[in-house]
Amino acid sequence: MIGACNCGSVSFEITGSPPSVYHCYCTLCQKQGGTASNAGTIVYIDRFRWVSGESCIEEWRKDTGFSSHFCNVCGSPVPNIFKSQYVWIPVGLVENLNTQAVANIWLGSKPAWAIPVQLERNYDSAPEDLAEFIQYLNLEKIA
Numbered sequence: 001m002i003g004a005c006n007c008g009s010v011s012f013e014i015t016g017s018p019p020s021v022y023h024c025y026c027t028l029c030q031k032q033g034g035t036a037s038n039a040g041t042i043v044y045i046d047r048f049r050w051v052s053g054e055s056c057i058e059e060w061r062k063d064t065g066f067s068s069h070f071c072n073v074c075g076s077p078v079p080n081i082f083k084s085q086y087v088w089i090p091v092g093l094v095e096n097l098n099t100q101a102v103a104n105i106w107l108g109s110k111p112a113w114a115i116p117v118q119l120e121r122n123y124d125s126a127p128e129d130l131a132e133f134i135q136y137l138n139l140e141k142i143a
């Protein structure tokens with residue numbers, strides 16, 4: 001699977017079967033995306049590689065540890081490596097991603113005007129066990 005930002009400067013590849021998607025309704029994602037929620041997934045770092053544009057990536061970090069990585073040419077959010085073993089992927093960048101949304105997180109802070117569809121898992125805040133959640137997103141799905 002290939003992903004790229006709006007201008008094409010930053011591009012990357014994910015290997016293996018398509019990971020599932022979650023929607024995050026936290027207030028940080030609302031501001032970062034300018035919308036109700038952020039659609040993302042998290043893959044293990046061995047399934048991810050940069051194809052181009054790593055040098056175009058700008059980072060903004062909040063005191064709390066939240067960080068936003070974006071293309072310094074077009075402003076698209078781009079993947080973000082964390083805990084040196086995982087990569088957060090803004091899934092809107094991935095071409096023809098044939099997968100399903102399985103979880104909503106941070107529903108407790110969704111804006112009044114958003115109407116989330118209930119998915120297989122629905123969390124009021126963050127999943128308690130991040131490693132388990134990431135494993136769940138990467139479960140091999142039967143087509």
Ligand SMILES: [Zn+2]
Nearest residue numbers: 005007071074
């Ligand atoms: Zn760009």
Ligand SMILES: [Zn+2]
Nearest residue numbers: 024025026029
């Ligand atoms: Zn969020």
